Amino acid sequence: MVVREKRTGAGESRRDGIPARIVLAGFRATGKSAVGGRLAVRLQYRFIDTDDELCARMKGSVTALVRRRGWPAFRKMEQALLVELAGTEGVVIATGGGAIMHQDEWRLLRKGSLVVWLRAGAATIRKRLEADAASAVQRPSLTGIDPAREIEEVLAARESLYRRGSDVVIETEHRTPEDIAAEIEQLCAPFRN
Ligand code: S3P
Numbered sequence: 001m002v003v004r005e006k007r008t009g010a011g012e013s014r015r016d017g018i019p020a021r022i023v024l025a026g027f028r029a030t031g032k033s034a035v036g037g038r039l040a041v042r043l044q045y046r047f048i049d050t051d052d053e054l055c056a057r058m059k060g061s062v063t064a065l066v067r068r069r070g071w072p073a074f075r076k077m078e079q080a081l082l083v084e085l086a087g088t089e090g091v092v093i094a095t096g097g098g099a100i101m102h103q104d105e106w107r108l109l110r111k112g113s114l115v116v117w118l119r120a121g122a123a124t125i126r127k128r129l130e131a132d133a134a135s136a137v138q139r140p141s142l143t144g145i146d147p148a149r150e151i152e153e154v155l156a157a158r159e160s161l162y163r164r165g166s167d168v169v170i171e172t173e174h175r176t177p178e179d180i181a182a183e184i185e186q187l188c189a190p191f192r193n
Pocket of ligand 1: 032
């Protein structure tokens with residue numbers, strides 16, 4: 001784990017000294033949902049997965065929405081949800097891999113949050129995506145190109161956004177979600193009174 005930046009704004013609004021929101025960022029299949037659920041239990045925070053929330057609201061999968069209305073419709077809903085979540089407290093939020101592209105809304109959400117970037121390399125992401133049954137319903141192609149190339153290209157394009165948009169980066173390769181959740185919980189300890 002690498003703490004790259006200490007922001008005075010982080011945790012402006014805290015519950016029991018813990019930042020109001022723990023936001024998990026990162027590419028597809030980096031463990032945001034698995035880690036987020038476990039972390040929420042540890043912190044006794046509510047867990048929100050932005051993809052699940054959007055799917056519940058539109059009563060369908062990401063794949064179905066994108067097929068029917070295209071990526072711009074999904075991105076618009078995602079953008080609005082980030083603004084809404086910026087007003088929440090006591091939550092762990094697993095964001096969709098593309099949420100980082102909404103820079104204005106991300107800045108808003110980041111205020112008072114601890115943002116953790118869960119990182120993995122393209123080869124690992126590819127293996128995890130292939131093994132995850134959720135990929136078919138939650139992760140339609142972003143570009144229409146070959147999946148392996150898509151991972152490499154989109155990851156390369158987004159890495160600097162994840163880096164600049166987070167407070168901490170955790171390498172997830174060869175680690176379990178429980179182990180990572182425990183590390184983030186520890187990271188919150190200095191914020192406690
Ligand atoms: C996306 C990632 C997905 C989901 C959608 C778009 C992306 O979430 O929001 O398919 O642009 O990378 P996960 O990161 O949870 O897979």
